[in-house]
Amino acid sequence: MNLANQLTLLRILLAFLCAALIIKNTLFSLILSFLIFILASFTDYIDGLIARKNNLVSDLGRILDPIADKILVILVFLAFLELGIIHTWMVGIIILREFIITGIRIFALSKGVVLEAKKFGKHKTFSQMLVIIFIFLVLIFLNLSKNTSSRNLAQLFVDMVMVYVVLVTIFSGLYYLWANRRLIKTF
Numbered sequence: 001m002n003l004a005n006q007l008t009l010l011r012i013l014l015a016f017l018c019a020a021l022i023i024k025n026t027l028f029s030l031i032l033s034f035l036i037f038i039l040a041s042f043t044d045y046i047d048g049l050i051a052r053k054n055n056l057v058s059d060l061g062r063i064l065d066p067i068a069d070k071i072l073v074i075l076v077f078l079a080f081l082e083l084g085i086i087h088t089w090m091v092g093i094i095i096l097r098e099f100i101i102t103g104i105r106i107f108a109l110s111k112g113v114v115l116e117a118k119k120f121g122k123h124k125t126f127s128q129m130l131v132i133i134f135i136f137l138v139l140i141f142l143n144l145s146k147n148t149s150s151r152n153l154a155q156l157f158v159d160m161v162m163v164y165v166v167l168v169t170i171f172s173g174l175y176y177l178w179a180n181r182r183l184i185k186t187f
Contacts, residue, residue: 004051005061007043008068014040015072022079027143033079034136040072041129059114063105066121070098073128080135085155090162094128097173104176108183118179124165124172131165134158 001009014036021033047065051057074095080086101121108115138154145151177184 002051002054002056002058002061004047004054004056005058005064007047007050008061008064011040011043011047011068012071014043015068015075018072019075019079022076022139023082025083025139025143027140030136030140030143034133034140037072037076037132037136044069044072044125062114063109066105066125067102069125070102073125073132074098076132077128080132080139083139085135085139085158086162087159090166093166094169097169101173101176104180104184107187108180111183111186113183115180115183118172118176120172120175124168127168128165131161134161 018033018036018040021029021036024030044065047061051061074091077086077091077094081088081091105115135158138158142151142154
């Protein structure tokens with residue numbers, strides 16, 4: 001297994017640690033999980049860079065990398081859901097999209113076709129990661145502030161950015177289905 005794929009596997013391990021620390025919901029655990037999330041997100045950038053620069057791009061990496069992204073994002077969103085900072089329907093839509101697209105990728109793989117992430121899908125992942133960073137900052141702020149009006153305003157902002165991410169998630173899924181419609185017709 002090459003270095004790029006090892007970094008991808010590290011991202012998966014970091015995702016579980018990050019989610020566990022979020023659920024503790026202390027100032028220290030939130031700051032630590034935030035730093036772990038940043039590190040995990042950075043491995044997403046570095047593994048692709050290493051793979052392309054050193055000609056280590058592999059079918060395993062093309063499949064494992066987006067799965068690692070999904071695991072990281074979904075586990076963090078589930079941890080935020082556990083804290084009550086985001087809504088169930090939002091996480092449900094995000095998870096549903098990821099299962100559908102992953103199912104299509106697995107089906108394509110069974111036909112000998114490797115479907116890479118599309119540009120819109122990469123934008124979706126980037127948007128989700130930015131929103132996660134925003135929510136981390138809100139949670140850290142809320143742990144420092146006991147002001148009720150700050151909590152209500154923070155929740156409003158979290159709801160607004162999550163609606164944006166849900167819309168990007170839906171549209172990227174629809175675009176992916178459209179772009180791969182010929183393959184999907186063979187189901």
